[in-house]
Amino acid sequence: MMKTITCTACPLGCEISVAMEDGKITDISGYTCHRGEAYARAEATDPRRTLTTTVRVQGGGSPLVPVKSQKPLPRGMLFDGMKEIKRAAVKAPVGIGDVIIKNILGTGIDIVATGRAESV
Numbered sequence: 853m854m855k856t857i858t859c860t861a862c863p864l865g866c867e868i869s870v871a872m873e874d875g876k877i878t879d880i881s882g883y884t885c886h887r888g889e890a891y892a893r894a895e896a897t898d899p900r901r902t903l904t905t906t907v908r909v910q911g912g913g914s915p916l917v918p919v920k921s922q923k924p925l926p927r928g929m930l931f932d933g934m935k936e937i938k939r940a941a942v943k944a945p946v947g948i949g950d951v952i953i954k955n956i957l958g959t960g961i962d963i964v965a966t967g968r969a970e971s972v
């Protein structure tokens with residue numbers, strides 16, 4: 853099986869071809885630098901994305917505060933991660949970097965605030 857991956861590690865956007873057999877990489881071509889090779893390897897075998905969304909705030913001046921995962925989560929866990937964040941609520945005040953959900957879905961990765969919510 854051949855996958856084509858567009859490298860997003862820099863604006864050049866190289867198209868990298870990754871050949872795979874039984875879930876293992878057998879060949880990679882099309883990258884210009886080693887960052888791209890590493891990116892394509894990770895994307896082909898363990899694709900991850902940073903989860904960004906908002907969480908409800910109780911007792912704050914605004915009803916929502918923006919949050920993100922401190923590190924990229926496995927792509928297959930993003931939907932369940934969103935559901936868990938949707939169920940959560942945090943009490944104002946909230947500061948940038950505050951941990952909103954610790955160890956989401958047992959990944960060892962925290963969901964942290966990227967904005968502030970003052971209490972009223």
Ligand code: SF4
Pocket residue numbers: 859860861862863864865866883884885886887888889
């Ligand atoms: S392979 Fe290297 S040069 Fe090409 S897009 Fe990725 S980081 Fe940029």
